[in-house]
Amino acid sequence: MAKLIIVIFGASGDLTKRKLMPALYSLFYTKRLNDDFAILGASRTTYSDESYREYINKEMYHFLDKSLQDKEKIDEFIAHLYYKSMDPAEENQYASLKDKIDTLGGAHFNGNILYYLSTPPVLYGKIPLYLRSVGLNTKESRIIVEKPFGYNLESALALNKIYENVFDEHQIYRIDHFLGKETAQNLLAFRFANGVFEPLWNRNYIDYIEVTAVENLGIGDRGGFYDKVGALRDMVQNHLIQLVALAAMEPPAIFNADTFRNEIVKVYDSLKPLTEIDFNDHIVRGQYTAGHYKIGYREEKGIPEDSRTETYIAMRLEIGNWRWSGVPFYIRTGKQMPTKVTEIVVHFRETPHQMFHCSKGNCPKANKLILRLQPNEGIVLSLGLKVPGSGFQIKNVTMAFDYNQLGGIPMGDAYARLIDDCIQNDPTLFTRSDAVEASWRFFDPILNYWQKHPEAPLYGYPAGTWGPLESEDMMHYHHAEWTNPCKNLTDTDKYCEL
Numbered sequence: 031m032a033k034l035i036i037v038i039f040g041a042s043g044d045l046t047k048r049k050l051m052p053a054l055y056s057l058f059y060t061k062r063l064n065d066d067f068a069i070l071g072a073s074r075t076t077y078s079d080e081s082y083r084e085y086i087n088k089e090m091y092h093f094l095d096k097s098l099q100d101k102e103k104i105d106e107f108i109a110h111l112y113y114k115s116m117d118p119a120e121e122n123q124y125a126s127l128k129d130k131i132d133t134l135g136g137a138h139f140n141g142n143i144l145y146y147l148s149t150p151p152v153l154y155g156k157i158p159l160y161l162r163s164v165g166l167n168t169k170e171s172r173i174i175v176e177k178p179f180g181y182n183l184e185s186a187l188a189l190n191k192i193y194e195n196v197f198d199e200h201q202i203y204r205i206d207h208f209l210g211k212e213t214a215q216n217l218l219a220f221r222f223a224n225g226v227f228e229p230l231w232n233r234n235y236i237d238y239i240e241v242t243a244v245e246n247l248g249i250g251d252r253g254g255f256y257d258k259v260g261a262l263r264d265m266v267q268n269h270l271i272q273l274v275a276l277a278a279m280e281p282p283a284i285f286n287a288d289t290f291r292n293e294i295v296k297v298y299d300s301l302k303p304l305t306e307i308d309f310n311d312h313i314v315r316g317q318y319t320a321g322h323y324k325i326g327y328r329e330e331k332g333i334p335e336d337s338r339t340e341t342y343i344a345m346r347l348e349i350g351n352w353r354w355s356g357v358p359f360y361i362r363t364g365k366q367m368p369t370k371v372t373e374i375v376v377h378f379r380e381t382p383h384q385m386f387h388c389s390k391g392n393c394p395k396a397n398k399l400i401l402r403l404q405p406n407e408g409i410v411l412s413l414g415l416k417v418p419g420s421g422f423q424i425k426n427v428t429m430a431f432d433y434n435q436l437g438g439i440p441m442g443d444a445y446a447r448l449i450d451d452c453i454q455n456d457p458t459l460f461t462r463s464d465a466v467e468a469s470w471r472f473f474d475p476i477l478n479y480w481q482k483h484p485e486a487p488l489y490g491y492p493a494g495t496w497g498p499l500e501s502e503d504m505m506h507y508h509h510a511e512w513t514n515p516c517k518n519l520t521d522t523d524k525y526c527e528l
């Protein structure tokens with residue numbers, strides 16, 4: 031009999047096969063899951079327990095890291111899978127879900143259930159209510175909800191209300207897989223386990239900070255979904271703002287779920303609200319057009335030919351507190367960019383007086399610190415050093431640390447880490463209700479403005495380029511510029527000239 035039952039709604043979907051099953055298997059493989067668990071897939075597609083096992087077994091070999099592909103172990107894992115054909119949008123189907131859970135748990139089951147909502151977001155408001163209607167919101171249960179949590183402030187508030195009425199906050203796990211990445215967590219270690227940068231980590235020494243999370247793919251088959259969402263909802267309101275918070279937060283006196291998340295919320299609450307006057311100066315929205323042998327966004331499957339959904343967004347944010355007043359945070363995300371990269375670039379101020387001059391095309395430059403979250407996870411510090419030989423020619427060089435150097439341990443999977451945390455009842459790396467609301471509170475006026483003013487600028491950029499030129503203009507008044515990493519971030523070409 032199972033002591034832990036993991037119920038996945040949307041179990042026939044893309045996320046389940048690509049991420050959730052491989053993550054659960056890796057927990058099983060590394061003995062983070064004991065033998066007494068059951069995974070119950072629940073969605074409308076018709077499978078029996080047996081045919082669902084066959085389906086997942088096949089997909090495992092597509093999506094599981096090669097180093098974890100151990101046939102015997104996969105077979106053992108698959109034997110823990112069960113399936114319930116049901117429509118999660120239909121309340122009357124939950125009684126039979128409860129029967130199946132009761133059968134899997136047996137007479138002594140204490141209600142230790144982990145629900146994973148991997149369905150389209152329209153169901154996020156229904157499933158908890160229907161679980162409650164049959165008493166499946168047990169005291170021991172937890173619920174993981176995928177992003178996006180809400181579509182705007184109003185819907186996020188409404189969703190939070192529903193969840194609060196069904197579960198206690200400590201049972202609700204709003205997942206943002208960025209926080210599950212080792213490199214995101216290492217940003218905290220880098221800042222708070224070392225004393226050397228803290229004295230510099232403020233407006234006195236930092237000129238500006240960039241946060242970039244871009245990819246070199248378009249929207250693929252997700253046109254119908256993406257066109258209703260756009261880059262601000264898909265990436266900025268959750269992932270990018272989380273990274274801003276990690277870079278900007280104060281160190282909590284002690285590290286636990288409450289104190290850590292309190293500091294995140296303080297950053298969101300300190301974001302200087304943008305007014306309508308700021309919208310055109312501080313925000314650049316873009317949409318990719320045909321380029322580099324790729325089709326434009328409006329030619330993609332499922333996209334209306336007059337769509338004004340943004341596939342790129344760059345913004346200038348300011349945090350109104352003592353540490354950061356006057357330091358711009360430039361954030362950007364985009365599809366069909368030249369490469370896929372997520373990184374934070376900290377630009378330190380120039381030396382107060384520069385006694386070395388430009389020579390043979392080399393000029394002393396301000397130091398940059400790059401914290402790269404993916405790919406080629408690492409940290410790079412740029413320094414000006416003297417070129418050997420006569421005179422004083424200063425060249426910019428890099429001092430690089432590669433995360434692979436940490437003992438050759440493979441980078442953990444973000445989903446595995448986060449599901450494990452949830453099983454262990456540790457919500458530290460999940461988004462709390464007040465953080466979701468604070469973030470929406472900041473971004474909502476922008477979405478409302480675009481809705482009211484469809485004529486607000488939306489700039490085209492050819493697929494395969496670094497976005498609209500207007501995003502560069504946005505930074506010029508601060509004499510800032512984007513750090514565009516190498517086009518192809520291969521192992522041998524980790525960091526290009528800074």
Ligand SMILES: NC(=O)c1ccc[n+]([C@@H]2O[C@H](COP(=O)([O-])OP(=O)(O)OC[C@H]3O[C@@H](n4cnc5c(N)ncnc54)[C@H](OP(=O)(O)O)[C@@H]3O)[C@@H](O)[C@H]2O)c1
Nearest residue numbers: 040042043044045046073074075148149150151176177178
């Ligand atoms: N895929 C990713 O990489 C990714 C990344 C981050 C977040 N997410 C989020 O995770 C969630 C799941 O993503 P996904 O890509 O797996 O989604 P998906 O494939 O579109 O949907 C998952 C499953 O939900 C069921 N479903 C679809 N429409 C439904 C409806 N109207 N009523 C009831 N069930 C419905 C379908 O199963 P049946 O037809 O069998 O019921 C489908 O297989 C989404 O909210 C997405 O935003 C996904």
